[in-house]
Amino acid sequence: RVDVVTLGESMILFQSYNQGALQYEPLFTKSLAGAESNVAIGLSRLGKKTRWVGRLGSDPFGDLVLTTLSGQGVDVSHAVRDNEAPTAVYFKDFKRYGDPAVYYYRKGSAASRLSPEMVDEAWLEGAGHLHVTGITPALGDHTAAATRKLMESAREKGLTVSFDPNLRRKLWSEETARETLLSLIPLCDIFMPGDEEAEFLLGKLEIEAYGEAFLNMGPKLVAMKLGAEGSIGFTEKASVRAEPFAVDRLIDTVGAGDAFASGLLSVLLDHREEISGGLGEEALHEALHRANLLGSMATQFKGDWEGLPTLAEVRGILDGEKS
Numbered sequence: 528r529v530d531v532v533t534l535g536e537s538m539i540l541f542q543s544y545n546q547g548a549l550q551y552e553p554l555f556t557k558s559l560a561g562a563e564s565n566v567a568i569g570l571s572r573l574g575k576k577t578r579w580v581g582r583l584g585s586d587p588f589g590d591l592v593l594t595t596l597s598g599q600g601v602d603v604s605h606a607v608r609d610n611e612a613p614t615a616v617y618f619k620d621f622k623r624y625g626d627p628a629v630y631y632y633r634k635g636s637a638a639s640r641l642s643p644e645m646v647d648e649a650w651l652e653g654a655g656h657l658h659v660t661g662i663t664p665a666l667g668d669h670t671a672a673a674t675r676k677l678m679e680s681a682r683e684k685g686l687t688v689s690f691d692p693n694l695r696r697k698l699w700s701e702e703t704a705r706e707t708l709l710s711l712i713p714l715c716d717i718f719m720p721g722d723e724e725a726e727f728l729l730g731k732l733e734i735e736a737y738g739e740a741f742l743n744m745g746p747k748l749v750a751m752k753l754g755a756e757g758s759i760g761f762t763e764k765a766s767v768r769a770e771p772f773a774v775d776r777l778i779d780t781v782g783a784g785d786a787f788a789s790g791l792l793s794v795l796l797d798h799r800e801e802i803s804g805g806l807g808e809e810a811l812h813e814a815l816h817r818a819n820l821l822g823s824m825a826t827q828f829k830g831d832w833e834g835l836p837t838l839a840e841v842r843g844i845l846d847g848e849k850s
């Protein structure tokens with residue numbers, strides 16, 4: 528049994544050791560990044576059985592992706608190695624205020640060669656849920672078609688599907704991004720955009736209007752990230768707001784959305800059967816509350832996922848809130 532399958536590109540991330548400007552920093556730390564593998568790690572720490580699927584080069588960085596993920600309890604037995612194309616790398620630059628700048632070196636990577644013919648039914652074997660993001664479709668027409676095929680196949684097999692648009696403007700044109708992301712929304716049960724992504728997709732609307740518009744496209748649940756305002760969830764039956772958690776020391780915002788997704792899914796997966804009929808308000812609030820906690824925790828550590836908590840840590844924090 529596997530609770531969640533994710534598909535995506537995982538890369539090796541280099542970050543300046545002293546958080547200095549990329550140009551002048553002589554020392555770098557090396558770790559794993561990738562929105563979908565971040566979610567798999569987050570869920571695995573929260574006690575869910577996860578599988579990550581993706582393509583990697585037959586190179587030492589590909590080995591590092593696999594050993595890191597399996598060390599975090601993620602099943603990588605369906606990962607595919609490519610003998611001709613490399614594992615991608617990327618760099619974070621902490622020089623600026625606000626979100627770090629990111630520089631990708633991923634064109635022509637093994638993951639970017641994913642095509643619909645490579646999609647394997649076995650990836651979904653024994654699984655209850657598929658999580659995908661808008662990053663994989665941004666890597667090329669064939670990766671978009673492959674993502675669509677896997678989402679369709681998951682729905683046919685009775686899996687629930689979540690979709691985080693994870694808009695990465697550097698990877699594709701505005702027009703293609705908007706058109707492709709909008710076309711994938713009807714294939715998911717749980718859609719989790721940020722407020723800026725919602726505006727990118729639909730133009731400026733009231734928050735409630737976004738909820739209604741996305742629900743009308745097909746998802747049963749829309750969970751919107753509102754940054755410092757927390758989050759809000761919409762179903763046919765209800766809309767529920769969850770307050771943000773304080774961020775005491777803001778270090779690295781990259782990966783916060785993936786942390787949010789892990790927290791959200793970790794609760795929703797315990798209510799999988801209820802999602803199609805409209806999840807109850809209590810469970811929705813619990814999911815958003817935990818998602819907000821994980822999002823805030825992820826921003827307080829360097830790296831995408833290293834600061835993510837275990838289930839025992841989450842329970843400790845949330846129980847502490849009540850006492």
Ligand code: KDG
Binds near residue numbers: 662785831
């Ligand atoms: O959400 C974090 C990701 O942005 C990061 O891990 C790298 O997957 C990545 C991407 O494509 O930006």
